[in-house]
Amino acid sequence: MLQLKEYQKRALGILKRYLTKTKAFNDAALAFAAETQEEDVWGRMVPYNPVPQLGKLPYVCLRIPTGGGKTLMAASSLGSLAEFVERSHPVVLWLAPSGAIVEQTLQGLQNSQHPYRVALEQSLGQSVTVVDVAGALRLSVSDVQGGVVIVSTIQAFRRDDESDLNVYKQNGNLQAHFQNLDLAQISRLEVYRAVTGVTNTPLPSLANLLRLHNPVVIVDEAHNARTELSFDTLARLSPSVIVEWTATPAQDSNLLYSVSASELAAEHMIKLPIMLETRRQREEVLTQAVAQQKVLENLAREEEAATGEHLRPIVLIQAEANRGVEPWTPEVVKKALIDDHGIPKDQIAIATGQHKDLEGIELSARSCPIRYVITVQALREGWDCPYAYILAGMAELSAGGAVEQLLGRVLRLPRAVRKKNPDLNRAYAFSVSQNFQRVANSLADSLVKSGFEQQEARSVIRAAQGQPMLLFNQQSSSAPQPTVNPAPTIETQLEQLPQLLREKLSVDESGDVVANTTLSADEREQLKAVFPPPAPPQVGTASAPSAQPSAPKLLEPFEVPRLVVQQQGLFEVLDEQHFLEDGWTLVGRDSKLTAEEFPDQLPEGQSGTIDVVTGRVTVGTPTQLAAQSKLLEAWTDWSVPGLVHWLDAHIPHPDLTPEEVQIYLRTVVQRLIDERGLSLQALVNDKFRLRRALEVKINALRKRAEREGAQTLFSSELVQVKGDEFAFKFRPGDHNYPHPRSYKGPRTFSKHYYRMVADFDSVTGGEGDEGPCAALLDGMSEVKYWVRNVANQRQHSFWLRTASGDFYPDFVALLDKDKVLVVEVKGAGFYDEKTNVEKRQIGELWERRGGGKVAFVMTRGQDWNPIYAAVQRLTR
Structure with a gap:
C-alpha cells in the first residue's frame, strides 16, 4: 500500500471535501467559498474566479512546491475525482507542459513498479489503460470501459484552426464508440455535415470521444495553459472537472490549497x-x-557505512554559451575539470542541445560513475536525480528559467530520508559574482518561482562560513591569519562529554547543540564545563584571539504533558479509539434516510448551448454532467442484494463487521423502496449519491456513539495527565515546524520557539484576535517561549482529542517553573458554538487532571484576563 506524506494526504483530503461540497451545493463557486473558509485551509472565504468558457465547471488549483511530488498526488486524486463524476472507470485527460514531461509521466503511469502507477491503480483499479495521443487514436470500447488516462500536451488539442490536428479528424478506429447513442448524447457531439445540413451521425474523432465521456482533466504546471485559446480548447472537450497541479499558480487561479516548503522540509x-x-x-x-x-x-x-544508504553527490555546472570573450563553454569546463582537477572523463557528462551524454544513463544506479553534469541553459524538463547536491555557475547565477530549473534539481533529498550528517541534508551553490547579496536575492527569487513563499525563500539561503573568503568548513589562504592555536570544533568539544550525554546531542546546521530529550540540571552543568562563558577582557588590555569556543546555544525539546488513558494497568495517549473501546454497533440505530438526507433528485442546474459549428460545446453543471455520465454505464440485472453488496464494498467501515453493515444497508434500501416509493432502478442509477448519503449517515451515527463514549470516559478516573514518555515534544529545528504560511505582519516576536511564526488565521485575512494574543504572550516576563501551534500536524503540533476530531489550540507557552499554558483564541461570537464547547470541555479536563502543572484558556475575543489569571495560578 502506497504511503503518502502527511501534507499530501491533507491536500488530497481538502480536494475531496471540496468535490463533496460541490456535489452537495451543485455549485462550484459556493463550494469553493465554503471550503476555503474552513479553519485549516485559508481561514477566510476566498472568491471563486470562474472561466467564462467553462461556465460553472469546478476548476481549482493545488500549489505544490518543486520536490513535493505533485505527479504522485495527481494520480492519487483520481479516486476522488472518479467519485465526483460518478464513474467507476472515468476517462482522464492528463495535460503536461512539454513532450519531455509527457514521456516521463507516461513511463511512470505505465510501469507497474513505479509509485505513479501504484497510486493510479489504488485510485482507479488495475484495469486502467494509460496511453499518449497516438495510443488514444486506437482505443477500443473495452479499454474505455476499464478506465483510460490519456497523457498529452495541450498543444495537441490547441489550434485556432482544428483541421490539421489528428485529434479532431475522422478516425475509423474509434467508430465503435459512437454506436447506439441517443439524441441527447449526439446533441453534444460534432456530427457529419451533408449538403442538406447537419446529420445525426457523430464524427468518430478523439475529441468527440472525450466530449462523449466528459473527461476528468489534470493539468500539470497549469500556469502554462491559462490563455484564452487554452480555455477555448478545454471547453471544446466538455470536461467534467479540471484540477491544476503547479508550483507557481497564476494570480487568477482558484487556489484551493497551498503546500509550503516548510511542510516539505518536515517530511x-x-x-x-x-x-x-x-x-x-x-x-x-x-x-x-x-x-x-x-x-x-x-x-x-x-x-x-552507518545506514547502508548509497549516495554519490553530483555537481551541476552551468557553463556559458559560446559568445563573448573567452567564454567558459561546456567543453572548456570539462577540460578544466580533467586538466586542473584530475577528474576522470567517465565522471563528467555534458547535457546540451548538441551533447546528450545523459541519454540512457541511470544516474541513481550504484554503478554509474558520473559526478559532474555540465549544461548551459537547463537540463531537459523532467530530469530528476536526488544525488545532485551542488550548483555551480560559471557566470553570475541570476533569476531566470535556467537557474530556476537547475536549482530545483539540487533540492530533492535522496529517498526522502533525513541523513545523520547534517551536511548531507543541505544543498550548495557557488557563483561567480562580486555581490553576494545580489546572487542570494536571485536564488531566492528562483525559489519563489518554484513554489516557495517569499519569506521562506529568503530564510533558506545561507551564507557559507566567512563568506566570501571561506570554503565550507575550510579556511581561506587568500589573507594572512593570526598565529593562534586552531579553535576546537563543537563536535570535538562534545567528545569530552560522557557517552550517555553525547548520545542525546547533535549539532544542527546553525551550529547550535540540539538535545533529543530534555536534559537534567546535572547534564546542563556538564555542558557548561565544556563550553564555559568567555572571560571578560581586562580593562586597558587588547583582547587576543581565543582558541576557546563560546558556548553554543542549547536547544531542548519543549515538552507538553498529555491526556492519557489507563488500560489494564498501562497508559496510552488519549485518542479516538478509546471513545469506542468496547466497539459500537448499528443494531438499533436509525435506518431511515429522510428526503433531506437523500433527496429524490437534485435540482437541475442551468447551462447554455454553444454552437458546435465554432468548435465549442455545452459545458454543464456538476449535476448535468453526472447525469450524462450515467448514460454510458449499464445498470441492467441489478437486485437489492447486488446493490447492497456494492454499497458495502464502497463505504469504509473498518470498525464494523460486513454482516452487520449489510443487514443495516438492506434495511435502509428496502425502506427507501417501501416507504418512499423509490424504484430499485432509480436507486441503482443514483448509486453514487446514495453511497455518499449512507456514508454521511453512518459517520454521523459513529460520531454520536463516540460522544456517548467520550462522556462516559471523561467522567471516570481512567483519564489522567502525564508527561515524560507520554509528553508531546516540540523538537528544535525549523524542519520540525511545518506550516502552510508564515506570518508577514508588522509585529516582531523574540520568544517564539522557532525562527519562523506560522500565520494567524482570521475571517478577514489579517491577524484577527490571534496577533494581539501572540504579542501578549511574547511580552510576558513569565513566558520562556511560546509556539504558534499549527493545525493538522499531528507529528509536530500539540493536540487534544475530542469526539468531533483533533483539537489544535492556537498557542502553547512554557512558563517559569516549567509550567505549560495552552490558549485557544475565539471571537466573542463563536465562543458558544457546539464544537468550541467540546474544545473547552477537553481543555478544562486536561487542566483539572494536570496537577497544577498546566492550564487551559479559551479567550472570548480580546479579553485577556483569563490568561493573566492562569499565569498567576501556575507561577505563584
Whole structure:
C-alpha cells in the first residue's frame, strides 16, 4: 500500500471535501467559498474566479512546491475525482507542459513498479489503460470501459484552426464508440455535415470521444495553459472537472490549497538550507565546487557505512554559451575539470542541445560513475536525480528559467530520508559574482518561482562560513591569519562529554547543540564545563584571539504533558479509539434516510448551448454532467442484494463487521423502496449519491456513539495527565515546524520557539484576535517561549482529542517553573458554538487532571484576563 506524506494526504483530503461540497451545493463557486473558509485551509472565504468558457465547471488549483511530488498526488486524486463524476472507470485527460514531461509521466503511469502507477491503480483499479495521443487514436470500447488516462500536451488539442490536428479528424478506429447513442448524447457531439445540413451521425474523432465521456482533466504546471485559446480548447472537450497541479499558480487561479516548503522540509522531501558562496573568478568557483563534492562524497561513504544508504553527490555546472570573450563553454569546463582537477572523463557528462551524454544513463544506479553534469541553459524538463547536491555557475547565477530549473534539481533529498550528517541534508551553490547579496536575492527569487513563499525563500539561503573568503568548513589562504592555536570544533568539544550525554546531542546546521530529550540540571552543568562563558577582557588590555569556543546555544525539546488513558494497568495517549473501546454497533440505530438526507433528485442546474459549428460545446453543471455520465454505464440485472453488496464494498467501515453493515444497508434500501416509493432502478442509477448519503449517515451515527463514549470516559478516573514518555515534544529545528504560511505582519516576536511564526488565521485575512494574543504572550516576563501551534500536524503540533476530531489550540507557552499554558483564541461570537464547547470541555479536563502543572484558556475575543489569571495560578 502506497504511503503518502502527511501534507499530501491533507491536500488530497481538502480536494475531496471540496468535490463533496460541490456535489452537495451543485455549485462550484459556493463550494469553493465554503471550503476555503474552513479553519485549516485559508481561514477566510476566498472568491471563486470562474472561466467564462467553462461556465460553472469546478476548476481549482493545488500549489505544490518543486520536490513535493505533485505527479504522485495527481494520480492519487483520481479516486476522488472518479467519485465526483460518478464513474467507476472515468476517462482522464492528463495535460503536461512539454513532450519531455509527457514521456516521463507516461513511463511512470505505465510501469507497474513505479509509485505513479501504484497510486493510479489504488485510485482507479488495475484495469486502467494509460496511453499518449497516438495510443488514444486506437482505443477500443473495452479499454474505455476499464478506465483510460490519456497523457498529452495541450498543444495537441490547441489550434485556432482544428483541421490539421489528428485529434479532431475522422478516425475509423474509434467508430465503435459512437454506436447506439441517443439524441441527447449526439446533441453534444460534432456530427457529419451533408449538403442538406447537419446529420445525426457523430464524427468518430478523439475529441468527440472525450466530449462523449466528459473527461476528468489534470493539468500539470497549469500556469502554462491559462490563455484564452487554452480555455477555448478545454471547453471544446466538455470536461467534467479540471484540477491544476503547479508550483507557481497564476494570480487568477482558484487556489484551493497551498503546500509550503516548510511542510516539505518536515517530511524530509528537500534539502535545506542552501549554502551559498560567491567568488570573483570562474576558476575559484570550479575549485570550490570540486572541493565541496569531495567533502560530501567522503561524508556519503560514512553515511553508507552507518545506514547502508548509497549516495554519490553530483555537481551541476552551468557553463556559458559560446559568445563573448573567452567564454567558459561546456567543453572548456570539462577540460578544466580533467586538466586542473584530475577528474576522470567517465565522471563528467555534458547535457546540451548538441551533447546528450545523459541519454540512457541511470544516474541513481550504484554503478554509474558520473559526478559532474555540465549544461548551459537547463537540463531537459523532467530530469530528476536526488544525488545532485551542488550548483555551480560559471557566470553570475541570476533569476531566470535556467537557474530556476537547475536549482530545483539540487533540492530533492535522496529517498526522502533525513541523513545523520547534517551536511548531507543541505544543498550548495557557488557563483561567480562580486555581490553576494545580489546572487542570494536571485536564488531566492528562483525559489519563489518554484513554489516557495517569499519569506521562506529568503530564510533558506545561507551564507557559507566567512563568506566570501571561506570554503565550507575550510579556511581561506587568500589573507594572512593570526598565529593562534586552531579553535576546537563543537563536535570535538562534545567528545569530552560522557557517552550517555553525547548520545542525546547533535549539532544542527546553525551550529547550535540540539538535545533529543530534555536534559537534567546535572547534564546542563556538564555542558557548561565544556563550553564555559568567555572571560571578560581586562580593562586597558587588547583582547587576543581565543582558541576557546563560546558556548553554543542549547536547544531542548519543549515538552507538553498529555491526556492519557489507563488500560489494564498501562497508559496510552488519549485518542479516538478509546471513545469506542468496547466497539459500537448499528443494531438499533436509525435506518431511515429522510428526503433531506437523500433527496429524490437534485435540482437541475442551468447551462447554455454553444454552437458546435465554432468548435465549442455545452459545458454543464456538476449535476448535468453526472447525469450524462450515467448514460454510458449499464445498470441492467441489478437486485437489492447486488446493490447492497456494492454499497458495502464502497463505504469504509473498518470498525464494523460486513454482516452487520449489510443487514443495516438492506434495511435502509428496502425502506427507501417501501416507504418512499423509490424504484430499485432509480436507486441503482443514483448509486453514487446514495453511497455518499449512507456514508454521511453512518459517520454521523459513529460520531454520536463516540460522544456517548467520550462522556462516559471523561467522567471516570481512567483519564489522567502525564508527561515524560507520554509528553508531546516540540523538537528544535525549523524542519520540525511545518506550516502552510508564515506570518508577514508588522509585529516582531523574540520568544517564539522557532525562527519562523506560522500565520494567524482570521475571517478577514489579517491577524484577527490571534496577533494581539501572540504579542501578549511574547511580552510576558513569565513566558520562556511560546509556539504558534499549527493545525493538522499531528507529528509536530500539540493536540487534544475530542469526539468531533483533533483539537489544535492556537498557542502553547512554557512558563517559569516549567509550567505549560495552552490558549485557544475565539471571537466573542463563536465562543458558544457546539464544537468550541467540546474544545473547552477537553481543555478544562486536561487542566483539572494536570496537577497544577498546566492550564487551559479559551479567550472570548480580546479579553485577556483569563490568561493573566492562569499565569498567576501556575507561577505563584
